[in-house]
Amino acid sequence: MxxxxxxxxxxxxxxDVAAAARRAAAEPGGAALAEHWQSLAAIWRDKQVQYTWHRAITGAHTDFWQVTCDSLDYALEATGLLGNAALRDRLLALYRELxxxxxxxxxxxxxxxxxxxxxxxxxxxxxxxxxxxxxxxxxxxxxxxxxxxxxxxxxxxxxxxxxxxxxxxxxxxxxxxxxxxxxxxxxxxxxxxxxxxxxxxxxxxxxxxxxxxxxxxxxxxxxxxxxxx
CATH class of the missing domain: 3.40.50.1000 (HAD superfamily/HAD-like)
Structure with missing residues (x-):
């Protein structure tokens, strides 16, 4: 057909969903992320997908922006970067212009x-x-x-x-x-x-x-x- x-x-x-972490790591002040950006990007993406499945199965829908924020917070904690508010804000801003x-x-x-x-x-x-x-x-x-x-x-x-x-x-x-x-x-x-x-x-x-x-x-x-x- x-x-x-x-x-x-x-x-x-x-x-490219890895672009936000890659770009943030290369920016001035991105040293804290430089050695972790690939791991953070991978965890962030994995959790995004997992959280959408969980919410679809349970009926607990929220929009993908909330899922993106939640999964980033998990990834930041998993890579030892939780609490860096400026980095979190920058990563979320870059995600909107991948x-x-x-x-x-x-x-x-x-x-x-x-x-x-x-x-x-x-x-x-x-x-x-x-x-x-x-x-x-x-x-x-x-x-x-x-x-x-x-x-x-x-x-x-x-x-x-x-x-x-x-x-x-x-x-x-x-x-x-x-x-x-x-x-x-x-x-x-x-x-x-x-x-x-x-x-x-x-x-x-x-x-x-x-x-x-x-x-x-x-x-x-x-x-x-x-x-x-």
Whole structure:
């Protein structure tokens, strides 16, 4: 079936979630973070994902900004940096202007040139997503930025994936859903989307009921994959 719409997860897929810690460590006054930034970034991200799953399962929803703050506090304590208020504030500020991966602007531009509709579907809160999109300068390359806050539950709940059909009516298989999270790509595959897992770290395939149809090292092949060229 022909792909009409390319839908992207945001954090870790379009935006480099390690960028906030990396940039803060390189700034003047970042010496306390310099030897810990990689560990902090990894723990921060792991806890973000874990907390969204817990809140989705228990029904204790809050927005992703609160989850981001909570998971950062855990990561700061785990790396011995809890109590450094200035560092915490700086990391949170940088998270709202994460670097896009270098191939993102050209990849999105090629999709648009091919007449493809494009969107973000993210756990992110609307304000967070707006800041990230604006900072990366990719707003003109997107038809929609969809947040789970429309339904009040995190991925991989099917109500999140339903948002795509509400904004872009059509067959689910006409949607190419792209995520750097193996569990997200698996959930979207089970939902009926055509899926691509961007496996930048060369991780093993998740042992889940569904698997993505495509596995990529980065986003560069997405336009050819979407258009069948």
């Amino acid at each position: 022909t792909i009409r719409i390319a839908v992207f997860d945001a954090y870790g897929t379009l935006f 670097d896009a991966y270098p191939e993102v602007p050209e990849m999105l531009a090629r999709l648009r040139e091919a007449g493809m509709q494009t969107a973000i579907l993210s756990n992110g809160a609307p304000g967070m997503l707006a800041d990230a999109v604006n900072s990366a300068g990719i707003g003109d390359s997107l038809d929609a930025v969809l947040s789970v806050e429309e339904v009040g539950v995190f991925k991989p709940d099917a109500r999140v994936y339903d948002l795509v059909g509400k904004h872009f009516p059509g067959d689910r298989a006409e949607v190419l859903f792209v995520s750097s999270n193996g569990w997200d790509a698996a959930g979207a595959s089970g939902y009926g989307f055509t899926t691509a897992w961007v496996n930048r770290m060369g991780l093993p395939m998740e042992r889940l009921p569904w698997t993505p149809q495509h596995v990529l090292a980065d986003l560069t092949p997405i336009p050819d994959l979407a258009t069948g060229t």
